[in-house]
Amino acid sequence: MAKRFSRRAVLAQIAVGAGVAGFGFPIPHAYSASDDRPWAFFTDDEARWIAAVVDVFIPQDEFPSASQAGVVDFIDNQMATQYGEGDGLYLEPPFPAGVPEQGYQLEFTPAQLLRQGIEQARQLGEIATMDATARAAHVEELHQREGITSVLIAEIWKLTRQGYFADPIYLGNHDYAGWRMVGFPGAHAYYTERVDEHRRSVTPPPRGIAHDRGGSPFPPRAIRGGAE
């Protein structure tokens, strides 16, 4: 199992004081691997599978990977709330297949899509046993396949970017990982005097809707057993 996907390994590093220099900034909340906060929607197996996939999309470098930034927590929360339940989605039958230009035409809410899609995808390969290269190829293959796994991967990719860059009140973008990475200052925005100065920017430290300088007080849950 590739170590880079494991939240537990990362947390273990922090616990032994192995330093987090690679992150470019400290992680204030070091949860232990015994974190047993339950998922709102996912099973542990699903969470591990999702963690592996989102880390293919956004792997760790000087900035956290998607799962390290709380993207699994974000998706879990989205699936358990209005978006996952199909808000903003017209789900009246019938459901004939269309052309891509006609958009989403499945009968599933996002939560149903993830549940059923992950089940199918897990039958097509054991992501847990793959190294990083094989994982990337596997995700690509799931995306190219005809059928539900392709829609699933596109949906998770969209959710990954949302989780990495949305305000931390939604449990992703932990410690403003995404905002620090690009230099986005956040929700408190008054630039009348600066906009036409054309000088090299000094981006203020990010601050979200909850005014929290450190991001959300809820760190990502540990992925038990590591990301698959």
Next chain:
Amino acid sequence: MMVKTLPRTDVLIIGAGWTGLTAAYELAHAGQRCVVLERGRKRHTATSFSAPEEHDELKYAHRYAHMMDVKKETLTIRNNRDQQALPMRRLGSFLPGSGLGGAGIHWNGQLWRPLPSDLQMRSHYEERYGKDFIGPELSVQDWGVTYEELEPHLDFFERICGAAGQAGNLGGEARPGGNVFEGPRSADYPNPPMRQPVSNTLFGEAAARMGLNPFPMPSANVTRAYENPYGAQLHPCTYCGFCERFGCGYYAKADPIICVYDRIKDHENFEIRFDAQVLRIEKSADGKTATGAIYLDENGEEMFQPANTICMCAYALWNVHLMLVSGLGKPYDPKTRTGVVGRNYSYQTVAGVDAFFDRTVETDPYMGAGALGVVIDDFNGDNFDHSELGFVGGGYIACKQYHGRPIGYQPVPEGTPKWGAEWKRAVRENYNHHADLVVHGSSVSTPENYLDLDPTWTDAYGRPLLRMTFDFPENDRKMSDFMMQRAMEVAREMDNVTSVSGTNLAAVDKHYDIVPYQTTHNVGGAVIGTNPQTSVVNRYGQMWDHHNVFVFGACLFPQNLGYNPTGPLMGLAYWTLDHMKRDYLPNPAPLMDA
């Protein structure tokens, strides 16, 4: 279930966006008792849109919290008549509004006027290039109303919005720094242009070096403290970057709530009902007039609101839908090419160009505003010679900075993998070094692009969904390609630019796609004109078939111009209201002979 009949009102207005609230303001002051029915909820700029809560990119820009709910009403979509249209199950390509203020609370505020020649598109091209220049497959036509007639109304709406800009043609006199191609203006903009960030400035400098004519985009993001003619107070824009798709809690973006609603809400002739979904308009026994509307009130009970006059202000698409489900006007049939309701639906042809700077130019894209841009109009309308080009129309090319929010704004150079480590690095390295150019192009009408009712799917109220049949006409694919090449030339000329790439949503091998956002500029379907065979309303916005029904919004456009629609459609709204007050209400009868 019994339908309850309410006391009669003078004027019934369907929809509380820019057009509906403006109709209410003007007609209430003309002594008419007005009832506005709005399907969405009550909300207010002061209480509903304040920062930092409003600055929630996920909720407003990606979950569409301010927009209409497709669970209640949506449409079906297909590219041509051989396909089965399927439901638009999620919002995407366009984002219609719902609730007080309509889409006007979450627009960008790019505030344009049409070119004089835009309004006489067919006769103008025929005169300049010959009778056969517009191909037989296009149903392009004149609006039946001229720029000179609309000018006072275009000007008035700019003052309602506190528009910020630089005149280029003041009463026929050229003004440096403005749009040299615009029609003559009776007055300058009420407020000075916006402050421009570095990306837009470098675009303007490059365009000027190439002999083109850059100018600041006209904006309803207000640049200083301002009072509009209705007495509304607006404040200067903070360039907060949460503008389009969001409401502006700073009172800096002109919206229909602060600019109009607050100034009419306490008037004795004004009443508004929220959560009031109009289901259909009823007709008199002889079919010549409308008698009122059936709607569901906030308790889900059916009401009949009788009225002497009806103003349809429900947005372009839903006006057409209401006509079709109510049997107002004659529906268009593409097989026989007869009928008018649903005819000449068109859209906007958009291409994007990305320019990437070297490390020395830092753009800070989060500092932005909905209408913050520098524009060239050299290739819009018929501002350039079309004789050798094989298409009609054009568009503006703008460098804009308005949406540098990190979920939606991840520009990466061509060739970057779609995800993974390299993608991540490219996002990080380019976020702060990117210029965002857009080609905002016209859209011609054709006999095959139209709106009617879907045979299969229904909305939450049991009505057939609207069915949209649309693809980009050949003319527009050529136009968009030509325009994108021009935009790329300017991008390459910009200082410190290291790479340039373009995406044409109307490229030759692509079909219109309902998924990616393009514009909420759905136009046509109930067009204005002087011939009842080819228009739903006469040149005053009055239905040919039902003289007490007046129609507002972009459904009136016979084809789409290269500009955003709200300036032009509000010019038409004030023109219609003027004729209602002066000519129609004293003597309710057709204002033109059929």
